[in-house]
Amino acid sequence: MNPKDQKRIKIEKRALSISLYGSIFFVFAEGLMALGTGSQSILMDAVYGGADLIMVIVSIRIVPLLYRPMTEKHPFGFSQVEAIFITIKGAMLTAVTVGLVLNNVQIILNGGNHVVFTWVAVFELAAAFICGGILFSLIKMNQKLDSLIVHTEINAWIIDTVASLGLAVAFVLPALVQTGWMEQFAPYLDQAVAITLSALILPVPIKTMFAGLRDIFLLAPDEDSLDRIKEIGQNVLAPYRFEQTVYDVIKTGRKIWISIYFKSPSDTISISQIIKAHKELETALKKEYKDLYVELIPEFEPQILDQESGIEPPAE
Numbered sequence: 001m002n003p004k005d006q007k008r009i010k011i012e013k014r015a016l017s018i019s020l021y022g023s024i025f026f027v028f029a030e031g032l033m034a035l036g037t038g039s040q041s042i043l044m045d046a047v048y049g050g051a052d053l054i055m056v057i058v059s060i061r062i063v064p065l066l067y068r069p070m071t072e073k074h075p076f077g078f079s080q081v082e083a084i085f086i087t088i089k090g091a092m093l094t095a096v097t098v099g100l101v102l103n104n105v106q107i108i109l110n111g112g113n114h115v116v117f118t119w120v121a122v123f124e125l126a127a128a129f130i131c132g133g134i135l136f137s138l139i140k141m142n143q144k145l146d147s148l149i150v151h152t153e154i155n156a157w158i159i160d161t162v163a164s165l166g167l168a169v170a171f172v173l174p175a176l177v178q179t180g181w182m183e184q185f186a187p188y189l190d191q192a193v194a195i196t197l198s199a200l201i202l203p204v205p206i207k208t209m210f211a212g213l214r215d216i217f218l219l220a221p222d223e224d225s226l227d228r229i230k231e232i233g234q235n236v237l238a239p240y241r242f243e244q245t246v247y248d249v250i251k252t253g254r255k256i257w258i259s260i261y262f263k264s265p266s267d268t269i270s271i272s273q274i275i276k277a278h279k280e281l282e283t284a285l286k287k288e289y290k291d292l293y294v295e296l297i298p299e300f301e302p303q304i305l306d307q308e309s310g311i312e313p314p315a316e
Contacts, residue, residue, distance in 0.1 A: 009064060055088075056153065090206065094205040100198055108192075229285065232285055258294040
């Protein structure tokens, strides 16, 4: 393993460790607060964080696999391990979120639940600041990595930060709005907030799950990425006068595999020219996509080659 990859592994493990210790702190803090206040919203955060904590522990273990080189036995390396992991994590968090919504609906049907809103508001406001600090650290570290696993952790901490701010604002309302209808609604406020946050959170793990499935089946990246790759390729290859370039792009985990098929205007191809074009193309693409494999592949038309060489094709 080259020194550059070893450095990236250390940074990625450090980023995941920050997320791990942050998750451990919040699972215990939110668990105790949920027991003390009976808040379903805080319990939702604790359960969601616990599910994420399990996946972070697993992700730290699989990071070294993702940097192993390609072999004949593993032509894509271990990139699909990351895609499988992301799919499982998305599915697990989706199931947890749906379960929490159903639990809160059941509590509402049973008459709701009284919560000491002031304590919850103070706790969630403090939690929002801590989550924001962890989020900032992960974003800065992932700028050097472009790691899909760290990116999913960033999404999770964005959810936690926004959710904590939302809960703090929501639970300040009873103190500010002291009316008859607020007193009647108070037993259901905690569950209503929890369900609202779950509805806002749910698209994120669902999107993560489908993105993982897309990578498992070796499909092309999203349309914007595909168009950008083609744009960079056309700009770099234009001076080389390659004709009828066809792009075959697949994404698995954090890695993008790009095969560009081209035809030459003559029957002579300069190997040194292809090597130079490949180097320029790889350099240009890696400015935006850090982890990729790119190859230039010449295509030949057998009938034209037979005519130019004077060799007649075999009779059928």
